[in-house]
Amino acid sequence: MNSLPAVTYSDPRRAADDPTAIAITSDDFRFVHFSKPERFFRGERPFRLIPAKPALTTHSDVIYTPAVRGGAKQRVGCLYDRELNQIPHSLTLRRRSDDLFNTDPPRFAGDVDDLPVYDRPVLYMNHIRPHFGHYIMETLSNWWALTENLGDIDRYCFHVYDPSLLQRPYIKACLDAMGITADNLVTFDRPTRLSRVIVPQTSFQLQSHTHDAYREFMNKLAVALGVADARPTDQPLYLSRTAHKSGVRQYIGEEKVESFLAERGARIVHPQQLPFAEQLRVVNEHTNILGFQGSQLANIVGALEPKTVTYFTEETPWGGSILINKCFGNQATFVKVCEADHVARTLYSSAMRRITGKKSDFDGFAKAHKVDYKRAIAWLTAEGIV
Structure with a gap:
């Protein structure tokens, strides 16, 4: 395998300081019947378009905790490193203030030795969001990594609180277009140790920033779904x-x-x-x-x-x-x-x-x-x- 760099990981909030980032302002759009539309763009950080690719990081001996919906134990699900700390790029941040959507504890508190082990390397593919808009903007934000050279990776790991979501027509269409099937899709319903995981940084943070890589992947997905011959x-x-x-x-x-x-x-x-x-x-x-x-x-x-x-x-x-x-x-x-x-x-x-x-x-x-x-x-x- 042509292995990816073995790094600890970068803070996902580094995008706020990316030197290639292009600030998005009210001048980029037309506003009608709005008073002072520039107020929507004020804040500690601007909305940003980032030409540079997001990061891809490799981790060994990772702990996967499943998504759990409802009740006091509701969890979005995330990944923990060998030091039992959350892997930042497995978390969901939103808004320019980097609000954390995950409710998972910062450290894994279970007994690591008792966990089952999954030995095949996987690409982490994000959470399957049930809402259509969030699926388009957040779930698909990690899929840009499918266009990279991933060596021997042929298993794709998701968080999904309800497996029936995988059969929703728009979700299944994207999985099929990218060659992800029941045979190579990986998800777990209890904490599990993963031998090696490639974790992409998101290419689209809701209400904050996006990378060119998001558009590039969506173009490839659209072509895979057969739109290339459409004539406007x-x-x-x-x-x-x-x-x-x-x-x-x-x-x-x-x-x-x-x-x-x-x-x-x-x-x-x-x-x-x-x-x-x-x-x-x-x-x-x-x-x-x-x-x-x-x-x-x-x-x-x-x-x-x-x-x-x-x-x-x-x-x-x-x-x-x-x-x-x-x-x-x-x-x-x-x-x-x-x-x-x-x-x-x-x-x-x-x-x-x-x-x-x-x-x-x-x-x-x-x-x-x-x-x-x-x-x-x-x-x-x-x-x-x-």
Whole structure:
């Protein structure tokens, strides 16, 4: 085997100080009906695009702890080194403040000698996130390592709290495209010692930074899923949320914007109704893509060429959208079209959920926003998009 460098590991937060990092600012996008959009970019660190590849580190005698969902013992799952300390690149950080998502203890406290041992070397592939948007931006963020020379590695190690997630169509499509099957996919339901593990640094930290390697891998995944022969047209594409019956976010009045676009020749697509490969093909068949801010627009990571993208939003443009569009070279416009009174109600509900632990419910959705559809239609008319 052409072994990788045997290093201890680098702090995943080194990305904040990477000399190649390019700061992302409000000047990189267009904002409509927002007051002082530069405020979204203030903070201790900027949003960042990093040309340099993330790190790949090799570890021997690693302890894998499984993901456990629910109750006081809920754990995301992570890896521990031979000194029983967490391996940083196996942890999930979010935001520019590097908030730790893992609830796992900093040190492994079990009896190491009693653990079963898995002798084959593995590539650590991250957590299988159940939410579509988090899967696209976080789970797939480690898969860039599949394009590297990994020597004799032919086993791929995941954290997954429910094995049935592996059968979700979009997850299975990605696994199949990359040649990962039941025979070479490795996961454990109890603490296990691993003889050797290659651990990639994430190429996409949610609401913080992304590497060019994320786009490069997503391009290869899209090609593997058969989108390379798609020929884009100038017909606007609207990625709709109106068929969603439940979920995180509802836009009340979206159907009026959708009808306006449909009557004027836009193509209307409900991504969740299509196979994942077809979802990526669709975004490659159009140069101009529109939709309300949400995970259905995460599909633009399947585009092989830059796009013009319009987001209809509530009060705040998402950091994930900012990172994706900068990474993929898109011309992105954020248009605020939600009425303030409904935004305030949603923010209040979110705050109460944190205090009481009870999930709010807007007819099956955790959050709801009332759309000022007249404002949205007026902007579409003025822009001449349809």
